[in-house]
Amino acid sequence: MKRPAEEEEAQASKMQKTASVEELIEANPFFTRPSSLSSDDEEKFKNDCLFPLIEEYKKLHAAMDELEFTADEKKVVDSFIKIGVVPVYCEEGEESNSKIGGLPSIPEEEKEDLEWTEMLFLAQIDCRDFKKLYYNAGLLPETGTLYLFGGEDEDSKIHYIKQVADDETEFEQLEKPEDCDMCQPDVQYKIKEMREALIIPPYFLSEFKIPDSIDRDKMWEKYDLLTDKYEPKVALFFGHVHGQQGEEATEGDVIFGHINGPDSRDCTVWWTFKKEKLQNKDWESAHFTCSLS
Numbered sequence: 627m628k629r630p631a632e633e634e635e636a637q638a639s640k641m642q643k644t645a646s647v648e649e650l651i652e653a654n655p656f657f658t659r660p661s662s663l664s665s666d667d668e669e670k671f672k673n674d675c676l677f678p679l680i681e682e683y684k685k686l687h688a689a690m691d692e693l694e695f696t697a698d699e700k701k702v703v704d705s706f707i708k709i710g711v712v713p714v715y716c717e718e719g720e721e722s723n724s725k726i727g728g729l730p731s732i733p734e735e736e737k738e739d740l741e742w743t744e745m746l747f748l749a750q751i752d753c754r755d756f757k758k759l760y761y762n763a764g765l766l767p768e769t770g771t772l773y774l775f776g777g778e779d780e781d782s783k784i785h786y787i788k789q790v791a792d793d794e795t796e797f798e799q800l801e802k803p804e805d806c807d808m809c810q811p812d813v814q815y816k817i818k819e820m821r822e823a824l825i826i827p828p829y830f831l832s833e834f835k836i837p838d839s840i841d842r843d844k845m846w847e848k849y850d851l852l853t854d855k856y857e858p859k860v861a862l863f864f865g866h867v868h869g870q871q872g873e874e875a876t877e878g879d880v881i882f883g884h885i886n887g888p889d890s891r892d893c894t895v896w897w898t899f900k901k902e903k904l905q906n907k908d909w910e911s912a913h914f915t916c917s918l919s
């Protein structure tokens with residue numbers, strides 16, 4: 627027999643599934659209706675994006691309850707949240723064209739265009755693996771493959787191949803360049819898909835407004851424990867820069883991505899774009915910040 631709390635939760639879940647997008651947003655005012663959402667796409671948006679985000683938001687607030695955040699402190703954390711894009715990694719035995727680390731694989735006819743010397747290969751992402759994006763719509767190609775490399779700032783690069791990969795496309799794995807000592811061909815994370823998720827920064831940035839009524843030091847201690855549970859691992863797109871305290875994009879910039887090398891002691895790279903440049907897929911205009919060790 628279900629306990630009253632379980633019955634209440636099951637009933638709430640059932641009501642949520644039958645609710646319209648507007649009803650869900652009204653009941654969960656943190657979320658808004660994406661400007662790109664058409665009426666024909668509402669059911670898919672609700673099931674693939676909004677439901678998972680609402681569940682993440684509930685878990686985040688449950689964690690804050692455990693850490694005894696006050697109501698005012700929760701409001702501050704809510705003001706930090708952005709909706710970014712994170713990888714869902716393959717289970718053992720699953721194959722994918724997208725990966726963090728390892729060695730790049732590229733269609734044979736395209737490999738002459740890819741210049742790769744001492745840079746560390748960070749990631750290869752088949753753009754079809756990005757689930758339909760709603761809150762970040764229009765910022766990424768829908769087809770083709772992105773290759774991300776890290777080096778000293780001016781040597782980092784994003785290489786984009788427009789060719790649409792399909793089951794017939796043969797990819798050739800490139801060999802590690804002789805002068806690339808940092809590459810770790812055997813360390814890789816294969817990506818099943820990229821999905822929208824809640825992103826909170828791993829630290830307080832100076833521009834975050836903390837009301838005078840809140841003890842900043844005490845909140846920081848609790849927030850530090852919270853980020854241990856929620857900081858994205860290895861990679862994220864959009865959201866906040868992770869890994870360099872105090873550095874945030876300037877006004878008008880979009881955090882395109884942040885990737886740790888497969889061994890994060892080796893390389894951390896993040897990219898920012900002016901929004902219009904990213905919308906135009908102008909990969910050469912990226913501003914790189916790179917940390918090598």
